[in-house]
Amino acid sequence: MTNQVIRKPVRLEPWLDPNETPYVRIERVTKRFGGFVAVDDVSLSIYRGEFFALLGGSGSGKTTLLRMLAGFEIPSDGKIFIDGVDMSDIPPYDRPVNMMFQSYALFPHMTVEQNVAFGLKQDRVPKDEIRDRVAAMLDMVQLAKFARRRPHQLSGGQRQRVALARSLVKRPKLLLLDEPLGALDKRLREKTQFELVNIQEKLGITFVVVTHDQEEAMTMSSRIAVMNQGYIAQIGTPTEIYEYPNSRLTAEFIGSVNMFEGRVVEDEPDHVRIRSEEAGCDLYITHAASAPVGTPVWVAVRPEKIALSKEPPVGAHADGRNTTQGVVREIAYLGDVSIYLIELAGGKMVRATMPNVTRRTDLPITWEDTVYLTWRPFAGVVLTQ
Amino acid sequence: MSRKGFIPLGNRMGEGRPPGFDIGGTAVVQWAVARLRRIGLWGRGLVLAVPYVWLLLFFLIPFLIVFKISFSEAVLAQPPFTGLFEWLTDDSGEGGKLQIILNLGNYIRLWSDDLYVLAYLSSLKMAAISTLLCLLVGYPMAYAIALAPPARRGPLMMLVILPFWTSFLIRVYAWIGILKANGILTGILSSLGLVDEHFEILYSDTAVYIGITYTYLPFMILPLYATLEKLDRTLLEAAADLGCRPWEAFLKITLPLSMPGIIAGSLLVFIPAVGEFVIPELLGGPDTLMIGKVLWNEFFSNRDWPVASAVAIALLAFLVVPIMIFQYVQGKGHDGEVR
Numbered sequence: 001m002t003n004q005v006i007r008k009p010v011r012l013e014p015w016l017d018p019n020e021t022p023y024v025r026i027e028r029v030t031k032r033f034g035g036f037v038a039v040d041d042v043s044l045s046i047y048r049g050e051f052f053a054l055l056g057g058s059g060s061g062k063t064t065l066l067r068m069l070a071g072f073e074i075p076s077d078g079k080i081f082i083d084g085v086d087m088s089d090i091p092p093y094d095r096p097v098n099m100m101f102q103s104y105a106l107f108p109h110m111t112v113e114q115n116v117a118f119g120l121k122q123d124r125v126p127k128d129e130i131r132d133r134v135a136a137m138l139d140m141v142q143l144a145k146f147a148r149r150r151p152h153q154l155s156g157g158q159r160q161r162v163a164l165a166r167s168l169v170k171r172p173k174l175l176l177l178d179e180p181l182g183a184l185d186k187r188l189r190e191k192t193q194f195e196l197v198n199i200q201e202k203l204g205i206t207f208v209v210v211t212h213d214q215e216e217a218m219t220m221s222s223r224i225a226v227m228n229q230g231y232i233a234q235i236g237t238p239t240e241i242y243e244y245p246n247s248r249l250t251a252e253f254i255g256s257v258n259m260f261e262g263r264v265v266e267d268e269p270d271h272v273r274i275r276s277e278e279a280g281c282d283l284y285i286t287h288a289a290s291a292p293v294g295t296p297v298w299v300a301v302r303p304e305k306i307a308l309s310k311e312p313p314v315g316a317h318a319d320g321r322n323t324t325q326g327v328v329r330e331i332a333y334l335g336d337v338s339i340y341l342i343e344l345a346g347g348k349m350v351r352a353t354m355p356n357v358t359r360r361t362d363l364p365i366t367w368e369d370t371v372y373l374t375w376r377p378f379a380g381v382v383l384t385q
Numbered sequence: 386m387s388r389k390g391f392i393p394l395g396n397r398m399g400e401g402r403p404p405g406f407d408i409g410g411t412a413v414v415q416w417a418v419a420r421l422r423r424i425g426l427w428g429r430g431l432v433l434a435v436p437y438v439w440l441l442l443f444f445l446i447p448f449l450i451v452f453k454i455s456f457s458e459a460v461l462a463q464p465p466f467t468g469l470f471e472w473l474t475d476d477s478g479e480g481g482k483l484q485i486i487l488n489l490g491n492y493i494r495l496w497s498d499d500l501y502v503l504a505y506l507s508s509l510k511m512a513a514i515s516t517l518l519c520l521l522v523g524y525p526m527a528y529a530i531a532l533a534p535p536a537r538r539g540p541l542m543m544l545v546i547l548p549f550w551t552s553f554l555i556r557v558y559a560w561i562g563i564l565k566a567n568g569i570l571t572g573i574l575s576s577l578g579l580v581d582e583h584f585e586i587l588y589s590d591t592a593v594y595i596g597i598t599y600t601y602l603p604f605m606i607l608p609l610y611a612t613l614e615k616l617d618r619t620l621l622e623a624a625a626d627l628g629c630r631p632w633e634a635f636l637k638i639t640l641p642l643s644m645p646g647i648i649a650g651s652l653l654v655f656i657p658a659v660g661e662f663v664i665p666e667l668l669g670g671p672d673t674l675m676i677g678k679v680l681w682n683e684f685f686s687n688r689d690w691p692v693a694s695a696v697a698i699a700l701l702a703f704l705v706v707p708i709m710i711f712q713y714v715q716g717k718g719h720d721g722e723v724r
Contacts, residue, residue, distance in 0.1 A: 072622055092625040105623035109641050118637075119627035170627065 014047035023048040023206055029078035031064050038064040040230035051200050051207045053217035056227035062210045066176050070099045098172040102179040104163035106151040112162050113147040119170040137165040157188045177209040193219045214254045226250045247385045251300040258350050260299045264291045274299055278348045284321040286377040298383045305379035306352040308365055313374045323374045328367055455694035456487045466690050491695035508676040512658035515597035519605040519654045527609035545606050557667050564592050588670035596664040605650040612646030652711045656704055676700055
């Protein structure tokens with residue numbers, strides 16, 4: 001298994017095709033536990049072959065939604081269709097779905113082989129076929145030589161792969177993964193992310209993965225649904241979610257972001273201009289949102305889109321838009337990039353990252369330097385909610 | 386004393402003592418401490434020695450005494466058995482020799498007289514059936530308690546243990562009132578017209594089964610609850626996800642994983658039930674044959690201590706087998722992680 005994601009040159013984007021029927025359709029599903037609403041009126045379509053991520057913090061309802069797909073929880077309201085079939089009255093053991101559990105839930109009294117074979121035996125698959133399919137699956141996850149071991153004799157990464165093999169061996173149409181990489185250390189997690197994507201593309205199974213790790217969701221998935229307090233805040237491709245967040249919540253949840261409060265002062269077809277006391281300059285944005293003059297808005301600017309310089313920036317616009325000044329308060333050197341925390345005149349702290357392109361130990365910009373911050377007109381995102 | 390940890394631990398603890406910590410003021414105590422340390426009896430070793438000494442005094446020595454009696458002959462004397470060892474001298478009182486008389490007759494009698502073999506077999510049968518009944522009644526109870534919300538488990542376990550707060554004898558006597566002709570249970574049954582008014586459960590094997598099952602049920606429930614409570618319920622979800630109906634998941638996951646509890650509970654019921662005396666005496670009929678009753682009769686009615694001792698030793702030998710199975714399974718559980 002190579003350590004690279006082999007992306008097909010042409011990305012399939014079935015969600016853009018109006019003629020495509022979704023494989024999983026969640027229709028206005030609500031789940032209440034007593035008085036607590038875990039999932040709040042969620043509607044969602046997932047297409048065949050997608051790697052779909054449900055991303056959210058703890059208590060966002062992502063796991064509950066996944067458990068409803070598996071059949072372990074029954075929606076209080078709404079319906080779930082898988083492959084066009086209403087799942088309301090179908091128990092977990094009759095669903096065309098398999099799940100990989102966060103804790104892996106490997107059967108401790110069975111060997112690796114028996115764990116993987118369990119689902120096939122349950123389906124009364126002929127013995128020879130079971131043996132072949134289990135062997136093939138163990139080969140795929142590189143565990144062939146651990147076939148006779150018990151789960152407690154394996155490392156965390158090996159257990160994770162047994163769990164994956166067990167959930168894939170029945171060739172489900174839909175695989176649900178609950179924090180599949182949560183228990184692995186960082187290095188193994190990155191390696192396994194790519195493996196999962198490769199397996200998913202090779203087998204063409206639809207994956208729905210629950211995760212709280214935005215990096216994981218960004219790396220692996222075709223689309224992400226950002227969940228918060230039981231509702232879906234935004235659905236989109238990783239790029240859409242990162243570059244065009246539709247709310248402060250998504251913008252702040254994915255990556256880090258600088259949020260400037262301001263008011264619209266110009267609303268033209270080709271741009272909006274926002275006056276922000278916090279930023280200490282006008283924010284000029286050439287794309288997307290249009291809002292009536294006077295509307296209070298937030299502008300989100302990602303740290304890596306802000307350029308820092310000690311000299312007044314060349315090419316800055318004469319009216320001083322998208323340019324402000326501040327004092328460097330903190331620097332974090334991470335090797336590949338450095339993070340600067342800059343205090344603007346009004347006291348607002350702004351975060352900027354600069355790649356460390358040159359190899360030098362004396363940083364060009366250092367503590368207590370007064371610096372200019374600039375960004376391009378397309379960098380900001382106007383958010384009204 | 387080559388047990389791992391004994392000797393090195395003793396030494397280590399001595400060396401690692403903080404300065405200023407002085408054991409024993411006098412030379413004698415220091416000498417004793419030094420001796421103890423040399424044989425490895427110090428610190429942890431001394432703590433571990435307590436249960437060993439206890440077992441030695443209250444199990445091994447009495448056992449050896451009973452074992453010795455089982456090889457003697459009954460006599461009308463005080464004590465009512467012959468000695469095993471005799472120091473023989475000739476008339477002049479010189480030239481002594483030690484005579485050991487091992488009377489195997491008692492054991493031979495156990496085999497040759499049907500009564501004992503039948504009593505053993507009947508005891509094993511009654512204990513086995515009672516154990517099974519305890520398991521059938523106790524498993525659902527233990528499972529229900531394990532599945533109850535955590536806040537309710539404590540009170541439920543309390544209810545299981547509650548009967549122990551009343552004297553065992555009183556509880557068995559209470560069953561007499563329930564099971565006798567026109568008793569509570571029989572009265573209800575006859576008033577419903579299910580049985581006639583002379584119907585009686587008391588003084589039968591059935592009454593003994595009821596009594597043993599009732600008395601030993603908590604011993605079954607406690608270990609079962611302990612294993613079932615630890616059972617990871619996502620395993621059952623995983624089984625359902627892989628195509629198991631609930632009862633299949635129970636057979637393939639819950640049951641095998643609760644095996645240590647089943648074995649522990651069964652042994653805790655089976656072993657005391659085999660030698661049970663009070664319950665068959667009070668609830669059993671004239672035909673109820675159990676080894677505990679035979680033992681009692683030999684000791685107190687026949688005053689044949691040697692035969693009674695042989696019966697007890699044979700019983701012990703019988704019971705060592707299941708205990709060893711238990712030990713083996715427990716050991717496997719620790720090394721190979723059965724659960």
